[in-house]
Amino acid sequence: MRGTELIVVMCTVILIVxxxxxxxxxxxxxxxxxxxxxxxxxxxxxxxxLWNRAYWAASPEAVCSMLWDYRGIDTLYExxxxxxxxxxxxxxxxxxxxxxPLESLSEKIRRVLGLSVIVRTIxxxxxxxILIVxxxxxxxxxxxPGGGFQAGAAISVAPLMIIIALSRYFLEERKLxxxxxxxxxxxxLLTIWCTVIIPLIFALVGQVxxxxxxxxxxxxxxxxxxxxxxxxxxxxSLFIYNMAEFVAVGAGFTLLFLLLSLPEEVFRExxxxxxxx
Amino acid sequence: MSMLEFTLLMYCYAALIAVLxxxxxxxxxxxxxxxxxxxxxxxxxxxxxxIIFLGFRTRNPIPPIVPTLTxxxxxxxEFTRRAVDPVPQCLVLTAIVINMAVxxxxxxxxxxxxxHYGTLDVRKVARLRG
Numbered sequence: 001m002r003g004t005e006l007i008v009v010m011c012t013v014i015l016i017v018x019x020x021x022x023x024x025x026x027x028x029x030x031x032x033x034x035x036x037x038x039x040x041x042x043x044x045x046x047x048x049x050l051w052n053r054a055y056w057a058a059s060p061e062a063v064c065s066m067l068w069d070y071r072g073i074d075t076l077y078e079x080x081x082x083x084x085x086x087x088x089x090x091x092x093x094x095x096x097x098x099x100x101p102l103e104s105l106s107e108k109i110r111r112v113l114g115l116s117v118i119v120r121t122i123x124x125x126x127x128x129x130i131l132i133v134x135x136x137x138x139x140x141x142x143x144x145p146g147g148g149f150q151a152g153a154a155i156s157v158a159p160l161m162i163i164i165a166l167s168r169y170f171l172e173e174r175k176l177x178x179x180x181x182x183x184x185x186x187x188x189l190l191t192i193w194c195t196v197i198i199p200l201i202f203a204l205v206g207q208v209x210x211x212x213x214x215x216x217x218x219x220x221x222x223x224x225x226x227x228x229x230x231x232x233x234x235x236x237s238l239f240i241y242n243m244a245e246f247v248a249v250g251a252g253f254t255l256l257f258l259l260l261s262l263p264e265e266v267f268r269e270x271x272x273x274x275x276x277x
Numbered sequence: 278m279s280m281l282e283f284t285l286l287m288y289c290y291a292a293l294i295a296v297l298x299x300x301x302x303x304x305x306x307x308x309x310x311x312x313x314x315x316x317x318x319x320x321x322x323x324x325x326x327x328i329i330f331l332g333f334r335t336r337n338p339i340p341p342i343v344p345t346l347t348x349x350x351x352x353x354x355e356f357t358r359r360a361v362d363p364v365p366q367c368l369v370l371t372a373i374v375i376n377m378a379v380x381x382x383x384x385x386x387x388x389x390x391x392x393h394y395g396t397l398d399v400r401k402v403a404r405l406r407g
Contacts, residue, residue: 005306012301012305015301016301020293036332040332040362040364044357047343048348060348078371082375085382088382089378260381
């Protein structure tokens, strides 16, 4: 038994070392040096190139402009994969209907459910601060580090904290139910897809455009999304994508946390009813 | 690159690879599903860190964000010369969020397995035959 275990360990180590060495040294022939690859240099040069606007994304942040402009289609489908992963989670719980089982729920939330008064008060304050910070991260995603994905991950901490400190019925009482979160999630994804399709509407009238085009190019006739003024720079479609992704990711994770925090009795009752039928 | 810098870089690579190996071992050898999920998340995060690390550059690196909306030409040239590689960061950004969603899905499955079989041990689950 010890022998086989040792062999497994050795094989694992050798596999990992070989694969990583191949990736680091062999394929890319690259160790950290003073220069980046030509592809990265292109993105760095062109993300806010005010003098030659053929390839610019109108965003000072290279990562965001790559994410939603240069490699936009890639991110679009990654968002769809994320949507499907959440749908998978929902499917596992598809038959269970949760109705708030308690009478005079708000009274009960205040008295019985959740943690002590100190924790509950502090959680409410911190949760509201998290909401503000998350919106700021999403709205400045095209100017500073951050964006839709990060803001969505940040905002999903707030419902998680509220579920622990105040019970999930606090959220359900405020109409943050499973169905609404699913609807919000879908609205976010639909907004992204609609923004992708907007340039293609111009193609119907005979203009030359690309799908998911952000700024005007010399060889297309699409005028491009507005970049905004210096005080309110929205970087064309990047702002819309970031906000929509923020809604989608935040609602998606809230949905998962709501499902994850279902009380065990609800399941037991459900299973009992299922076997009785 | 000085000798110290090179040693530090190699140390970072070695540490990341060691964590990868340990997490893969846990993924294969631990019978508990919950421990498998923990190892999987460590494995994914270490892989992401390794990818980010490939974008590092040694000459006074700065983040890949232009500090102003009205840059001069010399500022843009210096930015291009010094900024770290944004390509791996962009790649990892979406991978992290999708990892998180897949992780939640696996946790859901683990919960369902526990409810149905009363155990999270894969050997016992295999013996129960549904």
